[in-house]
Amino acid sequence: MAMAVFRREGRRVLTSVSPRPIAAVRSTAPISSPENDAPLGVRFASTQAVRNRMKSVKNIQKITKAMKMVAASKLRAVESRAVNSRGLWQPFTALLGDTPSVDVKKSVIVTISSDKGLCGGINSTSVKVSKGLNKLSSGPEKEAKYVIVGEKAKAQLIRDSKQHIELSITDVQKNPLNYTQVSVLADEILKNVEFDALRIVFNKFHSVMSFLPTVSTILSPEMVEREAESGGKLGELDSYEIEGGETKGEILQNLAEFQFSCVMFNAVLENACSEMGARMSAMDSSSRNAGDMLDRLTLTYNRTRQASITTELIEIISGASALEEKH
Numbered sequence: 001m002a003m004a005v006f007r008r009e010g011r012r013v014l015t016s017v018s019p020r021p022i023a024a025v026r027s028t029a030p031i032s033s034p035e036n037d038a039p040l041g042v043r044f045a046s047t048q049a050v051r052n053r054m055k056s057v058k059n060i061q062k063i064t065k066a067m068k069m070v071a072a073s074k075l076r077a078v079e080s081r082a083v084n085s086r087g088l089w090q091p092f093t094a095l096l097g098d099t100p101s102v103d104v105k106k107s108v109i110v111t112i113s114s115d116k117g118l119c120g121g122i123n124s125t126s127v128k129v130s131k132g133l134n135k136l137s138s139g140p141e142k143e144a145k146y147v148i149v150g151e152k153a154k155a156q157l158i159r160d161s162k163q164h165i166e167l168s169i170t171d172v173q174k175n176p177l178n179y180t181q182v183s184v185l186a187d188e189i190l191k192n193v194e195f196d197a198l199r200i201v202f203n204k205f206h207s208v209m210s211f212l213p214t215v216s217t218i219l220s221p222e223m224v225e226r227e228a229e230s231g232g233k234l235g236e237l238d239s240y241e242i243e244g245g246e247t248k249g250e251i252l253q254n255l256a257e258f259q260f261s262c263v264m265f266n267a268v269l270e271n272a273c274s275e276m277g278a279r280m281s282a283m284d285s286s287s288r289n290a291g292d293m294l295d296r297l298t299l300t301y302n303r304t305r306q307a308s309i310t311t312e313l314i315e316i317i318s319g320a321s322a323l324e325e326k327h
Contacts, residue, residue, distance in 0.1 A: 047301065047304050047305055047308060050301045051301060054294060054298065054301065057290050057293050057294050058290075060290055061286075061287055061290035061291065061294070064283045064286040064287045064290065065283070065287050067118065067279065067283045068279075068284055071276045071277075071279040071280045071283065072280055074276050075208070075273060075276035075277060075280065078272050078273050078276065079205070079273050081177075081269055082205055082269035082270050082272070082273045085262075085265055085269050085270075086266055088262040088263075088265065089216070089259065089262045089263045089266055092255070092258075092259040092262065092263075095255070096219070096224065096259070102219060102227065104137075104196035104197040104219075104223060105142050105143065105196055106142075106143050106144075106145075106194060106196045106197075107137035107143070107145070107195065107196065107197050107199060108144075108145050108146075108147055108166065108193050108195040108197070108198050108199070109130050109133050109137070109144060109146050109147070109199050109201060110147045110149065110189065110264075111127065111130040111146060111147070111148050111150075111157070111201045112126065112149045112150060112153075112200065112201065112202040112203075112267050112268060112271045113126050113127070113148070113149065113150030113151070113152045113153035113154075113271070114150050114173070114271070114272075115151040115152065115170055115171055115172070115173055115174070116151075116152075117152060118279060118282055118283070119275045119276075119278040119279040119282060120278035120279070120282045122203050122271075122274050122275060122278045123150070123152040123153055123156070124156070125203065125213050126153060126202065126203060126213065126271075127153050127157060129201050129213045129215065130146065130201045133199055133201065133215065134146070134161070134164065137199075144164065145164055145165070145166040145193065146161060146164050146165045146166060147168075147169075147189055147193060148165060148168045148169065149169050149172055149185070149268070150169075150173075151170045154168050154170065166192070166193050167189060167193060169185065169188070172185065172268065173268075173272060177265075177268055177269060177272065179261070179265050182261060182264050182265040182268055183261040183265070185264065186257070186260050186261040186264045187257075187261070189260075190257060190260065196219070196220050196222070196223050197217055197218065197219050197220065197223060198217070198218040198219075198260060199215055199216070199217050200215065200216045200217075200218070200263055201213070201214075201215055202216075202267035202268070202270055202271040202274075203271050203274035203275075204274070205270050205273035205274045208280055209277070211273075211274035211278065214270075216267065218256060218259055218260050218263060219256070220256060221249055221252035221253045221255075221256050224256070225252065
């Protein structure tokens with residue numbers, strides 16, 4: 001019986017088989033790979049690791065599919081309400097006009113976002129638009145503040161604009177939204193901020209795959225009167241006669257408050273629809289990516305398992321040949 005010493009991947013291995021079986025082992029070994037060159041225990045460990053990884057990816061895929069279905073069901077419930085709410089603020093545009101470019105000293109940017117993530121880039125888009133408005137509304141004699149509705153916009157704006165945040169409101173969408181809740185929210189904002197113009201930033205829903213960043217501007221009663229005196233565009237307000245004991249200033253004050261609550265109600269619903277649509281798209285992409293990863297992991301697992309089986313067969317054949325040579 002001959003003793004043979006050969007090196008394999010930098011390791012020195014001593015065996016007691018004859019030269020002929022050793023040559024046979026070298027000629028019949030499969031193509032070299034990290035799994036084939038590893039010791040038997042390491043190969044089994046890598047196979048178990050791949051199996052565990054496959055199990056984790058399958059669980060993630062189940063979660064993403066479930067989240068997509070939940071978002072789809074919520075979207076159907078909110079979409080009709082959002083479409084119907086668009087008729088609330090449109091009469092105010094006809095009555096007071098659309099004045100997004102009015103130059104004011106005190107601007108309050110109301111940024112509406114979601115409280116939860118995993119919904120694509122809708123929150124980043126709202127924050128980006130809000131920062132752009134802040135730069136345009138800031139100056140030597142100008143002041144711009146933030147009112148944040150939603151946890152995600154707060155988390156982004158608090159990093160570099162903490163000193164400009166006047167008010168932050170979260171957990172708005174925890175319960176089904178209705179006009180009463182949003183009107184209380186709008187009243188809370190009006191009590192805590194001073195403004196010449198409110199600029200509401202939200203995502204207007206178009207389809208599951210599409211949403212449009214939108215800015216709605218609401219002027220204070222003083223700014224409305226100033227624009228009327230300077231010949232600005234105020235829609236059809238001047239064509240109406242005011243009757244009763246209320247003055248024009250009181251009428252404008254009531255209109256501004258009612259307009260703000262109506263625009264806020266529509267903006268929150270539109271943003272909720274955009275959030276659900278973006279979450280559906282994000283979860284669908286995640287499910288497809290999980291499927292692709294499962295395919296790759298299955299292929300890796302099959303190759304690793306086949307390599308380990310082949311190695312075991314080679315070792316059995318080599319041992320049998322060694323016994324034949326010994327006897």
